[in-house]
Amino acid sequence: xxxxxxxxxxxxxxxxxxxxxxxxxxxxxxxxxxxxxxxxxxxxxxxxxxxxxxxxxxxxxxxxxxxxxxxxxxxxxxxxxxxxxxxxxxxxxxxxxxxxxxxxxxxxxxxxxxxxxxxxxxxxxxxxxxxxxxxxxxxxxxxxxxxxxxxxxxxxxxxxxxxxxxx
Numbered sequence: 001x002x003x004x005x006x007x008x009x010x011x012x013x014x015x016x017x018x019x020x021x022x023x024x025x026x027x028x029x030x031x032x033x034x035x036x037x038x039x040x041x042x043x044x045x046x047x048x049x050x051x052x053x054x055x056x057x058x059x060x061x062x063x064x065x066x067x068x069x070x071x072x073x074x075x076x077x078x079x080x081x082x083x084x085x086x087x088x089x090x091x092x093x094x095x096x097x098x099x100x101x102x103x104x105x106x107x108x109x110x111x112x113x114x115x116x117x118x119x120x121x122x123x124x125x126x127x128x129x130x131x132x133x134x135x136x137x138x139x140x141x142x143x144x145x146x147x148x149x150x151x152x153x154x155x156x157x158x159x160x161x162x163x164x165x166x167x
Contacts, residue, residue: 002056005038008046008112011151015113016089017072019105023061029054045111067093068101073164075108077151084108085151086160092123099123099132104165109144109157116143119165130166137162 004014005025017023018038026035030053043049064070071090076082087107093100102123104116119140126132146157 001059005041005059006048006056008042008048010045010110010112011084011087011108012113013074013084013087013107016087016105016107017070018059018061019113019115020070020089020091020103021061021064022103023059025056026058026060027054028057033057035060039105039115042112064091065093069094071167073167075152075160075164083151086157086164087113088164090165094128097127097129099126099128104136104140106140106144106161106164108151109146109161114144116140118143133165134162137165140165 001014004012005018015038023038024035025038025041026033027050029051031051036049041048069092071088073086073088074084075086076084085108089105090103092102102120104119104123105113106116107113119136122139123132123136140161141158144158144161146154148154
C-alpha cells in the first residue's frame with residue numbers, strides 16, 4: 001500500500017478510497033515525523049510534498065461508521081490485471097432520506113487523483129435519489145480535466161464521471 005501511495009499515479013487503485021476515508025500517512029525524516037492527509041500529499045503528477053529525506057513509515061485509515069455507504073469503482077479495458085482508465089470512491093451517510101458527509105474522489109481524470117468539493121457540497125443535505133445523483137454527475141463532469149490516452153478518451157472519462165455517480 002505504501003508503494004501504491006508513494007508511486008503517486010493518478011490511476012492508482014487505492015488512492016480514491018484513501019482520499020474519501022480521510023487516510024493519513026506518517027512520514028519520517030531527519031527533522032522528525034509528521035502526518036499528512038493522503039488527499040494533501042500530492043503537488044503534481046507523481047510529485048509529493050515530502051522532502052528528499054522523508055519516507056512513509058505508517059498509514060492511518062479511519063474505520064467507516066456503520067452508517068457510512070462506501071462505493072469503489074475501477075474501469076479498465078480488461079476485467080483482471082489491467083491498468084485503470086478511471087477510478088472513483090464515493091463515501092456518504094444517510095440521515096433518513098438526506099445525504100450527509102459526502103466525499104467523492106476520482107482518479108484518471110487529471111494529473112493527480114481529485115477530490116470533488118463542488119460535487120460533495122451539492123450532495124450534502126440533498127435527498128438520496130437517482131435525480132440527485134444524476135445532477136451530481138453533471139457537476140462532477142465540470143470539476144475534472146481528463147486527457148485522452150491509450151486507456152480512454154477525454155469524452156469517455158467525462159461520461160464515466162457522470163455515469164459512476166448515477167450508478
